[in-house]
Ligand SMILES: Nc1ncnc2c1ncn2[C@@H]1O[C@H](COP(=O)(O)OP(=O)(O)OP(=O)(O)O)[C@@H](O)[C@H]1O
């Protein structure tokens with residue numbers, strides 16, 4: 001096993017320039033391929049980070065003003081929602097998974113002990129937890145019983161805790177009584193938000209409590225829901241059903257997109273995933289292109305190598321080399337060339353990616369550019385297969401060299 | 411040892427076919443020392459290549475050491491060459507990027523002899539041709555005579571039954587030619603069959619048997635001075 005390798009190393013060492021050239025072509029190809037894959041992954045990570053804040057498959061419904069006169073009603077009419085809209089959406093719209101409304105109380109003073117500060121107060125349903133990707137770190141979230149009994153309870157963000165509570169306060173905030181906009185509420189939970197720090201400065205109340213305490217009667221400012229595992233098309237259907245339903249209830253034209261402003265997160269997500277599809281296609285095309293160039297370059301170099309070594313091959317045959325052993329020698333040479341070159345390219349690109357990660361500050365366009373073990377394995381397979389392919393034709397040529405002709409004195 | 415019967419070989423040159431060998435029959439016994447002479451183009455190299463299974467005749471039968479050499483695959487031909495035949499060429503044909511020792515050891519590589527053992531045996535053979543001290547030299551660093559001695563060591567290392575040499579002294583001066591011929595005589599004395607092609611009468615005179623070719627025909631065949639024809 002080791003003997004053919006020594007033979008190959010010997011012959012590669014003899015033709016340094018040619019070897020270096022071949023190594024360079026293939027290394028460059030692999031370098032570009034892995035770099036592109038890594039950068040692509042980085043951009044994708046960046047985009048996914050931006051989507052992390054909210055549930056990807058969510059639909060949000062905001063209030064609006066009519067822009068089309070309808071059923072004898074003028075345009076410019078404000079549309080606002082109430083608890084009945086929430087019930088109707090739950091009952092009649094397809095693919096509704098997690099559903100919540102929001103009642104915006106707005107910034108209000110919140111105080112505890114000697115500390116006080118203004119925070120964003122919102123009334124929500126229990127499912128709000130999923131729509132904002134809220135993570136409970138202590139206690140619990142708002143639940144149905146809170147809504148039913150209009151309990152004076154609240155869930156507060158970690159930034160609120162940081163502002164109002166002494167560090168290391170006994171037992172933590174859960175169970176403590178806060179004054180929220182003049183009313184005493186009991187803290188039942190603390191949360192963090194993966195998305196942003198701003199979200200962590202919110203105070204959530206049961207929607208019914210918020211309506212009661214802050215003069216909202218049964219008004220709601222916003223509805224939002226997830227569509228579960230629904231496909232893109234199903235989520236578009238669901239969006240259409242909501243629009244029709246609200247148009248019916250509030251007497252506006254179903255064509256009026258400004259009366260109820262509906263945003264489907266999947267629209268954005270689909271745009272991005274479509275984009276990444278094309279990014280991947282381009283990477284694949286460029287990658288295959290460079291690898292093909294590499295194969296051709298190595299194959300070409302092996303052809304030159306074989307024709308330069310006609311005499312050597314003739315000598316080897318005269319003293320007993322079988323055609324098979326000549327084929328193996330050339331193919332092995334080609335495989336070793338591409339493998340060494342491939343790994344040089346791989347290491348160089350991985351090094352550059354690490355350097356990028358270490359030096360470029362985190363930003364949302366490029367986040368943790370990286371390649372996984374699959375890429376490393378794939379590159380290994382790729383260089384071995386392409387080395388074999390590149391070497392095979394020249395090797396066959398070498399194997400059929402006629403020793404009598406090759407040894408003709410010149 | 412060698413039995414050739416009605417061997418013919420012709421080459422197509424444009425429209426004409428050139429008869430390199432026409433119906434050559436020849437018998438060479440174990441341990442003989444044969445010189446083949448003839449003018450340029452008379453078919454000497456063609457005959458030697460057929461003897462060495464590097465080339466195949468168009469017609470005729472060849473038996474080497476009891477083996478009928480016919481319709482061999484290229485791989486089998488390679489194995490026969492490796493086991494039975496040693497070649498020495500006018501232009502030495504050493505592999506230029508390998509040291510003298512590696513060149514000598516190469517035939518054993520194709521017999522899958524382990525590297526260490528190969529080197530040890532190669533060293534013995536280099537020593538036999540008086541070049542142990544040049545083992546690590548590349549062919550470019552060797553004189554013509556030294557190169558040819560390395561080539562002979564390479565031909566001998568497999569202990570072949572038959573040693574074939576095509577103008578082995580053609581590129582050498584008289585004095586070095588004499589050293590080379592001495593080695594051929596020595597191995598022949600030890601029982602190896604030697605066939606060498608030469609156009610120099612004084613080289614041919616050192617063989618016990620002398621064959622002369624003309625236009626692909628054997629025109630003279632003398633064993634110790636008496637004709638075998
Ligand atoms: N590959 C070939 N193609 C065409 N003709 C060839 C080939 N090899 C040999 N010949 C012809 O066959 C004849 C015999 O050639 P060969 O090489 O055996 O002669 P030779 O006796 O060795 O000559 P020299 O002393 O010049 O080496 C010559 O006429 C030569 O031109």
Ligand SMILES: [Mg+2]
Nearest residue numbers: 454455456576
């Ligand atoms: Mg000749």
